[in-house]
Structures are given as structure tokens and as C-alpha cells.
Amino acid sequence: MSLNIGDAPPNFHLANANTAVGSNQVSLEQAFDKNGLVVVFECNHCPYVVASISRMNAMAEHCQENGIGYVGINSNDPLVYENDSFANMEKRAQKGMPYAYLHDSTQNIAHAYGAERTPEFFLFNAQHQLVYKGRMDDSPRDPNDVMVRDLDEAITAMLSGKVPDVPITQSIGCSVKWKSR
Known part of the structure; x- marks a missing residue:
């Protein structure tokens, strides 16, 4: 399952x-700000995420300046990639990260959102409705090649009371590393 435009975000803690x-635990309600919320599914090892870190940090700061919450969620199985363990998430955060970095150890939240890749972004408005999902931009591995800033355009539209011209894009990145069932 995946969220559709207009859907409410699945709850998390x-x-x-x-x-x-x-705090040590962050809930959906704590993550929201007055104008909405960006949830990004990410991890530590994916080269698409690694190449996007400075842009994601800048986006988080842009969101904070505009009353939009921003959280990262790592749902990857650390048995598949040790770099995605909670301890390694803490190490990455200590290097400077302007947003909460949450651990979805059960992978229930990634399943509830329909996250498929890292990084993958979900933008919710102040009414808790999904208005955009997909990529941050069209070149996650090389910031010099960015031609379209999809998430930024969706945020601009949302803040001006409009519907984004492109509400869904295909995220570009590594697949979520699922636990074997």
C-alpha cells in the first residue's frame, strides 16, 4: 500500500x-509544525542519500523557517546494512543534522507510508493531508545536475494555498532494505 494524495499520515512514535x-522519542504530532510536515525516508549507507545530505539539511532549515516540520526516518534492516543501525544513526546525527532522525525498527511505518526508496519524501499540509510524495529533485547523486526541485516547488505551492503542479514523482534512490519475513 502507498499513501494517496489527500490521505492523512500514518501515526508514529x-x-x-x-x-x-x-526528545528520545518523537511522535507524528510532535513532528508537525503549524504549516505542515515533511517526512523523508532515508538511511546512512545509500549513495543517493549521502550525496543529498547537505541539500536535505538545507531543506530542513527551509522548512523550519516556514513553519513546516521535518523528520528523517530510517527503516532499513541493520542486519542487511550495519551502517543503518541505531548506533550509526546517532554517529551521523552528531556530525550535524538540523532535524530529528527516527528509527523505524519494525519497518511498520515504512510499510504504512508505502515508502520504497531512500530518499523518499512525503509532504503534508497543515490539515494533515498528503500534498506531495516522491523525490526532492531530479539529481540526488549530483547537485550540479539538478534541473527540477520538485519538493521545493511543492512546498512553495502549498504555502501559497495552491495544489502542487506535480503532486507525485518517482523517487530516485536505493530500495528500502526489508527484513526477511
Whole structure:
């Protein structure tokens, strides 16, 4: 299942690896700000995420300046990639991260959102409705090649009371590393 435009975000209450921003546990309601919320499914090892870190940090700061919450959620199985363990999430956060970095150890939240890749973004408005899902931009591995800033355009539209011209894009990145069932 995947969320559709207009859907409410599935609730979460997850451990936070970045206690410099937020408490040890962060809920959906705590993550929301007055104008909405961006949820990004990410991890530590994916080269698409690694190449996007400075842009994701800048996006988080842009969101904060505009009254939009921003959280990262790592749902990857650390048995598949040790770099995605909670301890390694804490190490990454200590290097400087302006947002809460949450651990979805059961992978229930990634399933509930329909997350498929890292990084993958979900933008919700102040009424808790999904208005955009997909990629941040069209070149996650090389910021010099970015031609379209999809998430930024969706945020601009949302803040001006409009519907994004493109509400769904295909995220570009590594697949979520699922636990074997």
C-alpha cells in the first residue's frame, strides 16, 4: 500500500537518534509544525542519500523557517546494512543534522507510508493531508545536475494555498532494505 494524495499520515512514535533536535522519542504530532510536515525516508549507507545530505539539511532549515516540520526516518534492516543501525544513526546525527532522525525498527511505518526508496519524501499540509510524495529533485547523486526541485516547488505551492503542479514523482534512490519475513 502507498499513501494517496489527500490521505492523512500514518501515526508514529519512534526512537530519535538526534536528541540535539527533539526528545528520545518523537511522535507524528510532535513532528508537525503549524504549516505542515515533511517526512523523508532515508538511511546512512545509500549513495543517493549521502550525496543529498547537505541539500536535505538545507531543506530542513527551509522548512523550519516556514513553519513546516521535518523528520528523517530510517527503516532499513541493520542486519542487511550495519551502517543503518541505531548506533550509526546517532554517529551521523552528531556530525550535524538540523532535524530529528527516527528509527523505524519494525519497518511498520515504512510499510504504512508505502515508502520504497531512500530518499523518499512525503509532504503534508497543515490539515494533515498528503500534498506531495516522491523525490526532492531530479539529481540526488549530483547537485550540479539538478534541473527540477520538485519538493521545493511543492512546498512553495502549498504555502501559497495552491495544489502542487506535480503532486507525485518517482523517487530516485536505493530500495528500502526489508527484513526477511
